[in-house]
Amino acid sequence: MKEVLFQKKEGLSALAYKEIKSMILANVLKPADIFSEAQLQEMLKIGRTPVREAVLQLSQEGFLIVHPRRGIEVARISPKRIKDIFEIRSLMEPEILRIGFSKIDRERLYEIRDEFLSYKGSDFNLTKSDTLHLSDLDNELHMTIVNSISNDYATELMISFNDYLTLFRASTTIENIRFEPSNLEHIAIIESILKDDVEEAALRLTDHLDESYKESIKIVMNIAT
Amino acid sequence: MKEVLFQKKEGLSALAYKEIKSMILANVLKPADIFSEAQLQEMLKIGRTPVREAVLQLSQEGFLIVHPRRGIEVARISPKRIKDIFEIRSLMEPEILRIGFSKIDRERLYEIRDEFLSYKGSDFNLTKSDTLHLSDLDNELHMTIVNSISNDYATELMISFNDYLTLFRASTTIENIRFEPSNLEHIAIIESILKDDVEEAALRLTDHLDESYKESIKIVMNIAT
Structure with missing residues (x-):
C-alpha cells in the first residue's frame, strides 16, 4: 500500500511539474512574476506536496527562484546562460x-x-x-539532427536548451525576433542535408547557431537594460 | 512561517539526496541491491518526505530505480550509458x-x-x-580542463559523467581497472598542456578517452554476462 501511494504521489509531482513548466513556457507565468505556493495549488488543483516537489525541481533547473518569505519567481534568462547554451551547442551540434x-x-x-x-x-x-509554431519547427529541426546519434545525454541536453530558448522567446515580443532570416537558414541547412553534402550542412548549421546567438544576446541585453 | 518551513524542507531533501548519493558512490549501497524507503529513513535518521524527494530525484538521474511494491534498487550502469557518456565526452572535451x-x-x-x-x-x-584517490585525481584533471571555459552546462555535464563513472568503478574490482596505463595517459596530457602544445594535448585527450571507453565497455560487458 505504501508503494502504491508513493507511485501515485510521483505521478502527481510529475503532473504538477509538467503543468507549471507549460505555464512558464507558454508565458502564462511570466519572467519576474512572483506568486505564492498557495496560488499554484489553486491554479493546478493539486495538493501541497506535489506542488512543492515540482517547484523544487524547476528551481534546480533554473526556471524558478524560491525567495524565502517573498514567494516563487519565474527566472529571467541571463546573458551568461544564453552564452553557455550557444557555446555548447556550437561545439556539439555540427559534430553530431x-x-x-x-x-x-x-x-x-x-x-x-x-x-x-x-x-x-x-x-x-x-x-x-x-x-509559436515556427519556434516548435525550429526545435524539431535541431532535435531531428540530434536524434540521429541515439544518445540519451545529447537528447536531454537539447531538450533543456530548447526549453530555455522557448522561455526566452516567450519573454520577447514578435518585433524583436528575426524569423525570416532564421527560416531561410533552417531551409538552407535542410537542403544541404537532403543533397547529402555533410560539410556544407555542418557549415550552415555553425553559421546559423552563430547568428542565433548574436541575435539572442542582443535581445537579452535590451531586456536587461 | 510557511516559507521558512519550505526552506527547511528543501534543506533536508538536499541533505538526504547528498547522503544517499554518497552511499551509492562509495559502494555502501551496491548496484542491484534492493531496499525499502523505511530502511533509508532509518539509515539517514531523516523523515519520510525528504527521503522521498531525494529518491525521486535520484531515480530521475538514473541512479535508483523505484519498483512499486518491491522496493528501491541501485541502478546498474548499462553498456548503452557508457557509450553515450564517452561519445559526448569525446565530442566535447578536446574542443573545450x-x-x-x-x-x-x-x-x-x-x-x-x-x-x-x-x-x-x-x-x-x-x-x-x-x-579511490586515483579515481578522484582522474575526475579532477578532467574538471580542471572543463572549468577553463566557465560554462555552467559543460560543468554540470562533466559532474554527471564523473558521478556515473565513479558509480561504475565502485561496482568493479581493482583487478579489472587499468590504473598504470591510465595514469601515464593523464601525465602525458598534462605534460602537453604544460609545454603549451594545444594540438598534442587535444590528441592525447582524445586517445585517452578512446582507451578509457574501450576498457569500460569491456568491463561492463563482463559484468553483464
Missing part, C-alpha cells in the same frame, strides 16, 4: 550532424522544410500562433 | 580544451601531475583508498 549524418530522418526533414517554406515572405503578418 | 586552453589552471595541473607520478609503478600494490 557529422557523426549521425546518414541516420538523420530525411522524411521528417522534407516535412519540416515544406512547413518553413509556407512561411516564406510573411515576416510582417505573423500571428502569435504562427510564431 | 582547445577553446579554454590559455585559461586552464596550470598550478593545479602541476599538483595533479605530481600526485599521479607518485603512483608510478605501483599498479599491483594499490589499496582501496589508493584507487
